[in-house]
Amino acid sequence: MRPLELVALATTTLSFLTLALPRLRGMRPVNHVPPVALLAAVAQVVVEGARWQLFPAYALALSFFLVWLWGRRLRGLLGVSPGVLGLLVALPPPVVLPVFTFPEPTGPYGVGTVTYHWTDTSRQETFSADPAARRELMTQVWYPAARSSGGGRAAYAEGVEALAPALARMIDLPSFTFDHLRYVTTNARESVPVSAGVHPVLVFLEGFNGFRQMNTFQVEELVSHGYVVVAVDHPYIAASVTFPDGRHVTGFRKNELNALVQQSVSPARTAPTFQGRSYPEGIVPYLVRDVSFVLDRLTALNASDPERLLTGKLDMRRVGAFGVSLGGIVAGEACRTETRLGACLVMDAPMPDDVVSPGLGRPVLWITRDARTMRQEKWNKVDIVQHQTSMRTAFGNLKGDGYFVQVPDMFHVNLTDVPSWSPLFPYLGVTGPADPGRVHEIVNAYSTAFFDRHLRGSREPLLDGPSNRYPEVVLHRRRP
Template sequence: MFRFPKPSGPYGIGTLTYHWEDPSRPEVFTGDPNDRRELMVQIWYPAKVDPSLPRARYVRNPGALAPLARLLHLPEFIFGPLKYITINAIESAPVANGRSRFPVLICSHGRGGFRQENTWLVEELVSHGYIVAAIDHPYAASGVVFPDGRRATFDTRMLDRKFVDGKIPYLAQDAIFTLNQLGTLNQSDPNGILTRRLDLQRVGIFGLSLGGEVSAEACRLEPRFRACLVMDVWMPSDVVRAGLKQPTMWLTRDAKTMQLEGWSQADIDETLTTMRAVFESLPGDGYFVQVPGMFHIDFSDAPFFSPLTSWLGVTGPIDGRLAHGITSAYSLAFFDRHLKGRPEVLLNGPAKQYPEVLFETRRP
């Protein structure tokens, strides 16, 4: 059992979950031509919090995460206790006073992941004045449970690299559709909470692993995304060819750490080469941030789950609190600079407080 750390920002946190259907897009993962794409999207937002109210559940249906446990080579029971875990957010809390609108971030999860997999980072960002919408991508997620009880389970074809590559543009449309839905929500939230509280002129996107690919592809396709944060993944071929126009940050590791984790040399070369190719082609601001000692899973909530993650060598040798501290500091600084217009000294060069970090910046 564990507790999520208390976020460092001044805002309390509320959360709401929405079920949206895109009538314009067929569901490509099923064989039924009448199926349309459906999404579950959880929104975290700055809120007025009553300390006496119960905190929201982290994961209501941990049984849906069994495919993720298998992907991580962990026992399926490891996610069972998550149903007892609460987060810092409160369901349907009133939105915070003060600022009339808050910048918006969309979050995309990794292959076989789930929308809550970066809750520690989401809550940190929200506590500093962002609204974050995290998408469950059905069939690319471990398991998505819809309100009527239907479950979209991980499609094992997503283990095939060629199949995944062909689905990146489709998954990127999930992010664009979510952005469109947020526009509708901003006009009239059926919950009566978020109406006119989303600043859709200042929108960013971020994601880990597959979610990083989806984020980059969404930014290639949709200029309304004004800032792109990619965590630890190679870039889609279309993004490598066309490049990105938005300010972009890559958070990753060095080749030696990837080797220690057991990545193949081919995957290491592709990850670092394609990220760097897009970084070096940026017409504007870019940041290439490597954290030696971090394993892929250290960017997610997984280090909290169990001592097994360390004993089994799933997490890296870096201290977990330091890994999360570095990730949240650079993520917040990046979005604060490019969505809020703040100077953010941390992004000007190597930081004394984080001597472990290998930092490169690109400025026009």
């Protein structure tokens, strides 16, 4: 929680104790806590911003102040039980849905960020009813910066007024549930200068109904170790995409496009249709073309950035990709077709048939879990078999170096920022039995080691066998 939220909740609780316990009411300094609690609530709203999770606490602070102001007349009406009930209602919401923070990255660099709006004029937007619509992308770049860089911390997500309801819709929660994400900030700073030298480039690909910042824990760690990370928001696939002119594009539900994804993974004889259009290739090759377009734009920026920020800072000879869920499928397919990618990281995603059979000719790291954990997460048998079989077969057919990392007791969303959204998630079965912080540490360690070895040429013994540091990890290594 934010500092003034803690102060407001603490003083409101102390107000109740002051009013409920006669011994405390007689102590002069403590007796003036209720007005202090109300002032703390007002200060919190003015300085940090109000959020619905604190509305009961605001109401309680005002109630306790009125009781304190008018003395015995209202004190008798309040009673101990209503006060306790009020605290039980007011305290949990901001704790269950906190304005969370990200751990400080461990690398030597700070993190800068900048966002671009790009239009691929050569491609029609396949999901738009307007035949003249072109493919538009919102792309965010995080890059190494000096740790002493000034400026305020960048917001976690943009367009939260549209993104939050879209995220809530996916799990059938009220549209306002995640409105507080507007107050979450990151370790990145907007448009600060890029660190000296040229830096390897990584493209991050989001999951279905995700958003480009959904793996900020991983992105910031990689950037702190000297990588430029470029995240792509795929309109109609992401939960919501907000363009600079204020337009919001809400993504389709997963079940609406599932046939198109499956057609890319394991083609059916009859091509699926959507909105009256046939998709013989499915949707993944279309998303891979987003990757190629972004690499083209990055090459142009590296030659001449109109903002004079990224010019000469991108090492386009050392480029990798990583993605989670659908983004992992796209990363696998991009690793097959996009020759500029030198290494690919796939997180918990089935592999397309054309990736599995011929075998990829460049280094690939998979981070996933075992079938037992997937069953524990209530995945159906068909999906479990497809994930496990296609990933393992693709690993076995690799022509380049390969690594298959399994983290037992890790659920699907543990590979994203979602575990940070609520400490209640482990108890609701949203995240697995594995400690979320530990999972993030493992993901970051293996991600960094993989790209360091295959884009920078460093040794990285973590990738060579069992680790004393991470004994729970099961690692399989393959050499060509």
